[in-house]
Amino acid sequence: MSRKEIRFGIIGLGLMGKEFGSAVARWCHLLDDGPVPVLTGICDMNEASFGWFEDNFPSIEVTTTDYQDILSSDIIDAVYCAVPHNLHEKLYIDIIKSGKHLLGEKPFGIDIEANKRIMDVIQDSPSVIVKCNSEFPYFPGAKRMIDWIEGRNFGRLIEVKCGFNHSSDMDLTKPINWKRIIEINGEYGCMGDLGLHTHHIPLRMGWKPDSVFAELSNISEQRPDGKGGMAECETWDNATLMCRCTDPGNGKSFPMILETKRMSPGDTNTWFIEVYGTGGSARFTTHDPKAFYYLETKGKEQGWTRVDIGPASFLPTITGGIFEFGFSDSFQQMLGAFMHEFKEGGSDHPFPNVSPEETVWSHQIMTAALESHKTGKRVSLV
Numbered sequence: 614m615s616r617k618e619i620r621f622g623i624i625g626l627g628l629m630g631k632e633f634g635s636a637v638a639r640w641c642h643l644l645d646d647g648p649v650p651v652l653t654g655i656c657d658m659n660e661a662s663f664g665w666f667e668d669n670f671p672s673i674e675v676t677t678t679d680y681q682d683i684l685s686s687d688i689i690d691a692v693y694c695a696v697p698h699n700l701h702e703k704l705y706i707d708i709i710k711s712g713k714h715l716l717g718e719k720p721f722g723i724d725i726e727a728n729k730r731i732m733d734v735i736q737d738s739p740s741v742i743v744k745c746n747s748e749f750p751y752f753p754g755a756k757r758m759i760d761w762i763e764g765r766n767f768g769r770l771i772e773v774k775c776g777f778n779h780s781s782d783m784d785l786t787k788p789i790n791w792k793r794i795i796e797i798n799g800e801y802g803c804m805g806d807l808g809l810h811t812h813h814i815p816l817r818m819g820w821k822p823d824s825v826f827a828e829l830s831n832i833s834e835q836r837p838d839g840k841g842g843m844a845e846c847e848t849w850d851n852a853t854l855m856c857r858c859t860d861p862g863n864g865k866s867f868p869m870i871l872e873t874k875r876m877s878p879g880d881t882n883t884w885f886i887e888v889y890g891t892g893g894s895a896r897f898t899t900h901d902p903k904a905f906y907y908l909e910t911k912g913k914e915q916g917w918t919r920v921d922i923g924p925a926s927f928l929p930t931i932t933g934g935i936f937e938f939g940f941s942d943s944f945q946q947m948l949g950a951f952m953h954e955f956k957e958g959g960s961d962h963p964f965p966n967v968s969p970e971e972t973v974w975s976h977q978i979m980t981a982a983l984e985s986h987k988t989g990k991r992v993s994l995v
Protein backbone atom coordinates (compact mmCIF):
# COMPACT_ATOMS: atom_id res chain seq x y z
CA MET A 614 0.00 0.00 0.00
CA SER A 615 1.46 3.39 -0.91
CA ARG A 616 1.92 5.73 2.03
CA LYS A 617 1.48 9.47 2.13
CA GLU A 618 4.75 11.27 1.35
CA ILE A 619 5.90 14.62 2.73
CA ARG A 620 8.49 16.31 0.53
CA PHE A 621 11.16 18.06 2.58
CA GLY A 622 13.65 20.78 1.87
CA ILE A 623 16.61 21.16 4.22
CA ILE A 624 17.99 24.65 4.82
CA GLY A 625 21.43 24.39 6.43
CA LEU A 626 23.44 21.34 5.37
CA GLY A 627 25.90 21.24 8.27
CA LEU A 628 26.13 18.83 11.20
CA MET A 629 22.36 18.57 11.72
CA GLY A 630 21.32 18.84 8.07
CA LYS A 631 23.28 15.65 7.41
CA GLU A 632 21.68 13.85 10.39
CA PHE A 633 18.31 14.71 8.89
CA GLY A 634 19.36 13.34 5.50
CA SER A 635 20.66 10.12 7.02
CA ALA A 636 17.45 9.59 9.03
CA VAL A 637 15.38 10.00 5.86
CA ALA A 638 17.66 7.68 3.86
CA ARG A 639 17.02 4.72 6.15
CA TRP A 640 13.33 5.34 6.76
CA CYS A 641 12.67 1.62 6.18
CA HIS A 642 14.31 1.16 9.60
CA LEU A 643 11.05 2.25 11.23
CA LEU A 644 8.11 -0.14 11.30
CA ASP A 645 5.59 2.64 11.37
CA ASP A 646 2.48 3.51 9.42
CA GLY A 647 3.03 7.30 9.45
CA PRO A 648 3.73 9.39 6.36
CA VAL A 649 7.16 9.02 4.75
CA PRO A 650 9.67 11.89 4.38
CA VAL A 651 11.24 12.39 0.96
CA LEU A 652 14.28 14.65 0.57
CA THR A 653 13.35 16.89 -2.35
CA GLY A 654 15.32 20.11 -1.84
CA ILE A 655 18.60 21.22 -0.27
CA CYS A 656 19.94 24.68 0.47
CA ASP A 657 23.18 26.02 1.91
CA MET A 658 25.25 29.14 1.25
CA ASN A 659 28.24 26.84 1.00
CA GLU A 660 28.06 24.88 -2.27
CA ALA A 661 30.73 22.45 -1.03
CA SER A 662 28.05 20.89 1.20
CA PHE A 663 25.91 19.78 -1.77
CA GLY A 664 28.09 16.82 -2.85
CA TRP A 665 27.27 14.33 -0.07
CA PHE A 666 23.54 14.97 -0.54
CA GLU A 667 23.64 14.78 -4.35
CA ASP A 668 25.65 11.54 -4.18
CA ASN A 669 23.16 9.88 -1.84
CA PHE A 670 19.69 11.27 -2.63
CA PRO A 671 18.41 10.75 -6.19
CA SER A 672 15.10 12.28 -4.99
CA ILE A 673 16.61 15.80 -4.78
CA GLU A 674 15.08 18.13 -7.37
CA VAL A 675 15.97 21.56 -5.94
CA THR A 676 19.57 22.49 -5.06
CA THR A 677 20.20 26.10 -4.21
CA THR A 678 22.22 28.65 -2.26
CA ASP A 679 19.13 30.87 -1.88
CA TYR A 680 16.56 29.55 0.63
CA GLN A 681 13.81 31.50 -1.13
CA ASP A 682 14.02 28.88 -3.91
CA ILE A 683 12.98 26.24 -1.34
CA LEU A 684 10.11 28.41 -0.10
CA SER A 685 8.77 29.18 -3.57
CA SER A 686 8.98 25.57 -4.79
CA ASP A 687 5.60 23.91 -5.25
CA ILE A 688 7.15 20.44 -4.97
CA ILE A 689 8.23 20.99 -1.33
CA ASP A 690 5.77 20.62 1.57
CA ALA A 691 7.95 21.04 4.67
CA VAL A 692 11.34 22.40 5.74
CA TYR A 693 13.93 21.25 8.26
CA CYS A 694 15.89 24.39 9.07
CA ALA A 695 19.25 23.95 10.85
CA VAL A 696 21.12 27.25 10.65
CA PRO A 697 23.02 29.38 13.19
CA HIS A 698 20.89 31.02 15.90
CA ASN A 699 21.13 34.60 14.54
CA LEU A 700 19.25 33.40 11.41
CA HIS A 701 16.39 31.58 13.16
CA GLU A 702 14.07 34.59 13.34
CA LYS A 703 14.31 35.64 9.70
CA LEU A 704 14.32 32.17 8.19
CA TYR A 705 11.66 30.61 10.44
CA ILE A 706 9.33 33.58 9.83
CA ASP A 707 9.86 33.42 6.07
CA ILE A 708 9.31 29.64 6.04
CA ILE A 709 6.07 29.85 8.03
CA LYS A 710 4.79 32.77 5.95
CA SER A 711 5.47 30.75 2.77
CA GLY A 712 3.00 28.11 4.06
CA LYS A 713 5.64 25.36 4.39
CA HIS A 714 5.54 23.25 7.55
CA LEU A 715 8.60 23.76 9.76
CA LEU A 716 10.76 21.52 11.89
CA GLY A 717 13.09 24.08 13.44
CA GLU A 718 16.08 23.88 15.69
CA LYS A 719 16.71 25.18 19.16
CA PRO A 720 16.87 27.67 20.73
CA PHE A 721 14.14 28.74 18.27
CA GLY A 722 15.23 32.38 18.05
CA ILE A 723 18.50 33.86 19.26
CA ASP A 724 16.77 35.46 22.26
CA ILE A 725 13.35 35.90 23.83
CA GLU A 726 12.43 38.87 21.59
CA ALA A 727 13.25 36.90 18.42
CA ASN A 728 11.27 33.95 19.81
CA LYS A 729 8.28 36.25 20.43
CA ARG A 730 8.33 37.52 16.84
CA ILE A 731 8.42 33.93 15.54
CA MET A 732 5.49 33.07 17.84
CA ASP A 733 3.45 36.01 16.50
CA VAL A 734 3.77 34.63 12.96
CA ILE A 735 2.91 31.08 14.13
CA GLN A 736 -0.27 32.40 15.72
CA ASP A 737 -1.26 34.00 12.41
CA SER A 738 -0.61 30.73 10.50
CA PRO A 739 -2.82 28.02 12.05
CA SER A 740 -2.62 25.68 9.05
CA VAL A 741 1.18 25.41 9.24
CA ILE A 742 2.66 22.67 11.45
CA VAL A 743 5.60 24.00 13.48
CA LYS A 744 7.76 22.02 15.91
CA CYS A 745 11.29 22.21 17.31
CA ASN A 746 13.84 19.42 17.39
CA SER A 747 14.94 17.79 20.64
CA GLU A 748 15.85 14.13 20.27
CA PHE A 749 16.94 12.84 23.69
CA PRO A 750 13.43 11.97 24.98
CA TYR A 751 13.33 9.45 22.14
CA PHE A 752 16.11 7.31 23.66
CA PRO A 753 14.56 4.11 25.07
CA GLY A 754 15.93 4.97 28.52
CA ALA A 755 14.33 8.41 28.40
CA LYS A 756 11.06 6.85 27.25
CA ARG A 757 11.24 4.50 30.22
CA MET A 758 11.81 7.55 32.44
CA ILE A 759 8.79 9.35 30.96
CA ASP A 760 6.60 6.29 31.61
CA TRP A 761 8.02 5.99 35.13
CA ILE A 762 7.31 9.68 35.88
CA GLU A 763 3.80 9.49 34.41
CA GLY A 764 3.18 6.47 36.65
CA ARG A 765 4.10 8.74 39.61
CA ASN A 766 6.47 6.11 40.98
CA PHE A 767 8.39 8.76 42.95
CA GLY A 768 5.95 9.51 45.80
CA ARG A 769 6.75 13.10 46.76
CA LEU A 770 9.49 14.66 44.65
CA ILE A 771 12.73 15.37 46.52
CA GLU A 772 14.80 16.66 43.59
CA VAL A 773 15.04 16.49 39.77
CA LYS A 774 18.28 16.92 37.81
CA CYS A 775 18.57 17.16 34.06
CA GLY A 776 21.74 18.04 32.19
CA PHE A 777 23.54 18.09 28.88
CA ASN A 778 27.30 18.19 29.12
CA HIS A 779 30.19 18.30 26.69
CA SER A 780 33.95 18.23 27.07
CA SER A 781 35.27 19.10 23.60
CA ASP A 782 36.04 22.65 24.80
CA MET A 783 38.41 21.21 27.41
CA ASP A 784 40.81 21.24 24.47
CA LEU A 785 41.92 24.88 24.72
CA THR A 786 43.55 24.65 21.27
CA LYS A 787 40.13 24.08 19.65
CA PRO A 788 39.49 27.09 17.38
CA ILE A 789 36.56 29.39 18.03
CA ASN A 790 33.39 28.73 16.00
CA TRP A 791 29.99 30.43 15.69
CA LYS A 792 28.63 28.68 18.81
CA ARG A 793 31.19 30.67 20.85
CA ILE A 794 30.40 34.11 19.33
CA ILE A 795 27.61 36.11 21.02
CA GLU A 796 26.50 37.84 17.82
CA ILE A 797 25.77 34.50 16.11
CA ASN A 798 25.06 32.09 18.98
CA GLY A 799 23.37 34.61 21.32
CA GLU A 800 23.92 35.81 24.85
CA TYR A 801 22.64 32.55 26.32
CA GLY A 802 25.99 30.92 25.43
CA CYS A 803 25.99 27.20 26.29
CA MET A 804 22.32 27.39 27.35
CA GLY A 805 21.18 28.48 23.87
CA ASP A 806 22.99 25.53 22.40
CA LEU A 807 22.17 22.88 25.00
CA GLY A 808 19.41 24.24 27.23
CA LEU A 809 16.24 23.14 25.43
CA HIS A 810 17.45 19.56 25.60
CA THR A 811 17.27 19.81 29.40
CA HIS A 812 13.87 21.55 29.39
CA HIS A 813 11.86 19.26 27.09
CA ILE A 814 10.93 16.43 29.49
CA PRO A 815 10.56 18.60 32.63
CA LEU A 816 8.27 21.06 30.82
CA ARG A 817 6.20 18.24 29.31
CA MET A 818 5.83 16.72 32.80
CA GLY A 819 4.41 20.04 33.98
CA TRP A 820 7.54 21.01 35.91
CA LYS A 821 7.74 24.64 34.80
CA PRO A 822 10.09 26.51 37.09
CA ASP A 823 8.47 29.01 39.48
CA SER A 824 11.89 30.64 39.94
CA VAL A 825 15.46 30.39 38.69
CA PHE A 826 18.83 31.08 40.33
CA ALA A 827 21.80 30.74 37.96
CA GLU A 828 25.57 30.36 38.09
CA LEU A 829 27.18 31.00 34.69
CA SER A 830 30.90 30.62 33.95
CA ASN A 831 33.11 31.75 31.12
CA ILE A 832 36.16 29.57 31.63
CA SER A 833 37.86 29.62 28.24
CA GLU A 834 38.07 33.38 27.68
CA GLN A 835 40.13 33.18 24.50
CA ARG A 836 40.39 30.63 21.71
CA PRO A 837 42.54 30.30 18.58
CA ASP A 838 40.90 32.26 15.77
CA GLY A 839 41.97 29.73 13.12
CA LYS A 840 44.25 32.34 11.48
CA GLY A 841 47.21 32.08 13.80
CA GLY A 842 45.92 34.53 16.42
CA MET A 843 43.61 34.44 19.41
CA ALA A 844 39.98 35.62 19.59
CA GLU A 845 37.89 36.70 22.57
CA CYS A 846 35.47 33.94 23.54
CA GLU A 847 32.68 35.76 25.34
CA THR A 848 30.00 33.09 25.59
CA TRP A 849 29.13 31.19 28.77
CA ASP A 850 30.84 27.80 28.85
CA ASN A 851 28.91 26.35 31.77
CA ALA A 852 25.55 27.07 33.37
CA THR A 853 23.95 25.58 36.46
CA LEU A 854 20.38 26.62 37.14
CA MET A 855 18.76 25.98 40.48
CA CYS A 856 15.03 26.10 39.84
CA ARG A 857 12.08 25.77 42.21
CA CYS A 858 9.10 23.96 40.70
CA THR A 859 5.67 22.80 41.79
CA ASP A 860 4.53 19.23 41.23
CA PRO A 861 1.11 19.61 39.55
CA GLY A 862 0.16 16.19 40.99
CA ASN A 863 0.19 17.28 44.64
CA GLY A 864 1.00 21.02 44.69
CA LYS A 865 4.28 20.39 46.59
CA SER A 866 7.37 22.35 45.66
CA PHE A 867 10.72 20.77 44.83
CA PRO A 868 14.15 21.85 43.52
CA MET A 869 15.19 21.12 39.94
CA ILE A 870 18.79 21.50 38.78
CA LEU A 871 19.39 22.13 35.08
CA GLU A 872 23.01 21.81 33.94
CA THR A 873 24.44 22.74 30.55
CA LYS A 874 28.21 22.57 30.25
CA ARG A 875 30.76 22.78 27.47
CA MET A 876 33.60 22.19 29.89
CA SER A 877 32.61 19.04 31.71
CA PRO A 878 35.60 16.72 31.94
CA GLY A 879 34.89 13.28 30.48
CA ASP A 880 31.50 14.09 28.95
CA THR A 881 30.81 13.73 25.24
CA ASN A 882 27.25 14.71 24.43
CA THR A 883 26.16 13.34 27.80
CA TRP A 884 22.47 13.98 28.38
CA PHE A 885 20.94 12.78 31.63
CA ILE A 886 17.85 12.96 33.78
CA GLU A 887 17.57 11.92 37.43
CA VAL A 888 14.40 11.97 39.51
CA TYR A 889 14.53 11.42 43.25
CA GLY A 890 11.43 10.93 45.38
CA THR A 891 10.27 9.65 48.75
CA GLY A 892 8.68 6.56 47.17
CA GLY A 893 11.18 5.83 44.42
CA SER A 894 13.97 7.23 42.27
CA ALA A 895 15.17 6.71 38.70
CA ARG A 896 18.00 7.83 36.45
CA PHE A 897 19.09 7.59 32.82
CA THR A 898 22.18 8.89 31.04
CA THR A 899 23.28 8.59 27.42
CA HIS A 900 26.73 7.81 28.89
CA ASP A 901 25.31 4.35 29.65
CA PRO A 902 22.61 4.21 26.97
CA LYS A 903 21.39 0.67 27.53
CA ALA A 904 20.71 1.14 31.21
CA PHE A 905 17.72 2.41 33.11
CA TYR A 906 18.24 2.59 36.86
CA TYR A 907 15.47 2.71 39.42
CA LEU A 908 14.88 2.00 43.06
CA GLU A 909 11.88 1.66 45.32
CA THR A 910 12.21 3.15 48.76
CA LYS A 911 11.40 0.50 51.33
CA GLY A 912 12.67 0.97 54.87
CA LYS A 913 16.05 2.46 55.59
CA GLU A 914 18.13 0.74 52.89
CA GLN A 915 17.71 1.41 49.17
CA GLY A 916 19.34 -0.50 46.35
CA TRP A 917 19.49 0.54 42.68
CA THR A 918 18.24 -1.89 40.06
CA ARG A 919 19.87 -1.67 36.64
CA VAL A 920 17.82 -2.86 33.68
CA ASP A 921 19.37 -3.30 30.22
CA ILE A 922 16.49 -2.01 28.14
CA GLY A 923 17.49 -2.67 24.52
CA PRO A 924 16.24 -0.53 21.63
CA ALA A 925 12.52 -0.33 22.55
CA SER A 926 11.61 3.24 21.63
CA PHE A 927 8.34 5.01 20.85
CA LEU A 928 8.09 3.80 17.24
CA PRO A 929 8.87 0.14 16.51
CA THR A 930 11.94 -0.61 14.37
CA ILE A 931 13.57 -3.57 12.64
CA THR A 932 16.36 -3.59 15.27
CA GLY A 933 16.51 -6.80 17.29
CA GLY A 934 15.56 -6.55 20.95
CA ILE A 935 19.13 -7.26 22.15
CA PHE A 936 20.80 -4.47 20.14
CA GLU A 937 21.81 -0.95 21.12
CA PHE A 938 20.33 2.46 20.35
CA GLY A 939 22.30 5.63 19.48
CA PHE A 940 22.05 9.36 18.71
CA SER A 941 21.15 8.84 15.05
CA ASP A 942 18.34 6.52 16.12
CA SER A 943 17.02 9.17 18.50
CA PHE A 944 17.08 11.71 15.67
CA GLN A 945 15.10 9.34 13.45
CA GLN A 946 12.59 8.68 16.23
CA MET A 947 12.25 12.45 16.73
CA LEU A 948 11.56 12.84 13.00
CA GLY A 949 9.10 9.95 13.24
CA ALA A 950 7.18 11.94 15.85
CA PHE A 951 7.14 14.92 13.46
CA MET A 952 5.82 12.72 10.64
CA HIS A 953 2.90 11.70 12.85
CA GLU A 954 1.77 15.36 12.73
CA PHE A 955 0.84 14.72 9.08
CA LYS A 956 -1.45 11.77 9.82
CA GLU A 957 -5.14 12.03 8.94
CA GLY A 958 -6.84 13.39 12.04
CA GLY A 959 -3.57 14.68 13.56
CA SER A 960 -0.79 13.14 15.57
CA ASP A 961 -1.37 10.02 17.65
CA HIS A 962 2.27 9.97 18.83
CA PRO A 963 2.60 9.47 22.60
CA PHE A 964 5.39 12.06 22.94
CA PRO A 965 5.13 14.81 20.29
CA ASN A 966 8.06 17.10 19.47
CA VAL A 967 8.77 20.33 21.34
CA SER A 968 5.89 22.73 20.66
CA PRO A 969 6.41 26.42 19.92
CA GLU A 970 4.81 27.21 23.31
CA GLU A 971 7.44 25.05 25.03
CA THR A 972 10.20 27.05 23.29
CA VAL A 973 8.69 30.18 24.89
CA TRP A 974 9.08 28.56 28.33
CA SER A 975 12.61 27.55 27.44
CA HIS A 976 13.44 31.16 26.56
CA GLN A 977 11.85 32.38 29.80
CA ILE A 978 14.07 30.00 31.79
CA MET A 979 17.25 31.07 29.96
CA THR A 980 16.40 34.79 30.09
CA ALA A 981 15.72 34.49 33.83
CA ALA A 982 19.08 32.72 34.19
CA LEU A 983 20.92 35.63 32.53
CA GLU A 984 19.16 38.11 34.83
CA SER A 985 19.80 35.98 37.91
CA HIS A 986 23.50 35.71 37.16
CA LYS A 987 23.74 39.46 36.52
CA THR A 988 21.91 40.48 39.70
CA GLY A 989 22.96 37.61 41.93
CA LYS A 990 19.27 37.13 42.76
CA ARG A 991 16.64 34.42 42.29
CA VAL A 992 14.26 35.44 39.47
CA SER A 993 10.55 34.63 39.72
CA LEU A 994 8.68 33.26 36.68
CA VAL A 995 5.18 33.29 38.17
Ligand SMILES: NC(=O)c1ccc[n+]([C@@H]2O[C@H](COP(=O)([O-])OP(=O)(O)OC[C@H]3O[C@@H](n4cnc5c(N)ncnc54)[C@H](O)[C@@H]3O)[C@@H](O)[C@H]2O)c1
Nearest residue numbers: 625626627628629630656657658659695696697718719746
Ligand atom coordinates in the same frame (compact mmCIF):
# COMPACT_ATOMS: atom_id res chain seq x y z
N1 LIG B 1 19.29 18.90 18.10
C1 LIG B 1 20.59 18.74 18.23
O1 LIG B 1 21.05 17.76 18.79
C2 LIG B 1 21.51 19.78 17.67
C3 LIG B 1 22.89 19.56 17.64
C4 LIG B 1 23.71 20.55 17.07
C5 LIG B 1 23.14 21.73 16.60
N2 LIG B 1 21.79 21.91 16.66
C6 LIG B 1 21.16 23.15 16.17
O2 LIG B 1 21.10 23.06 14.74
C7 LIG B 1 21.29 24.36 14.17
C8 LIG B 1 22.49 24.28 13.21
O3 LIG B 1 23.59 23.79 13.94
P1 LIG B 1 24.72 22.91 13.23
O4 LIG B 1 25.56 22.37 14.32
O5 LIG B 1 24.12 22.00 12.23
O6 LIG B 1 25.53 24.07 12.50
P2 LIG B 1 26.58 23.96 11.30
O7 LIG B 1 27.44 25.17 11.42
O8 LIG B 1 27.21 22.61 11.25
O9 LIG B 1 25.63 24.09 10.01
C9 LIG B 1 24.92 25.25 9.71
C10 LIG B 1 24.83 25.35 8.21
O10 LIG B 1 23.99 26.45 7.87
C11 LIG B 1 24.53 27.03 6.69
N3 LIG B 1 24.00 28.38 6.51
C12 LIG B 1 24.35 29.52 7.14
N4 LIG B 1 23.62 30.55 6.68
C13 LIG B 1 22.77 30.05 5.76
C14 LIG B 1 21.76 30.61 4.92
N5 LIG B 1 21.45 31.92 4.97
N6 LIG B 1 21.11 29.82 4.05
C15 LIG B 1 21.39 28.51 3.99
N7 LIG B 1 22.34 27.90 4.76
C16 LIG B 1 23.02 28.67 5.63
C17 LIG B 1 26.03 26.97 6.91
O11 LIG B 1 26.76 27.14 5.70
C18 LIG B 1 26.18 25.59 7.53
O12 LIG B 1 26.42 24.59 6.56
C19 LIG B 1 21.47 25.32 15.33
O13 LIG B 1 20.23 25.89 15.65
C20 LIG B 1 21.93 24.42 16.48
O14 LIG B 1 21.58 24.91 17.76
C21 LIG B 1 20.98 20.95 17.16
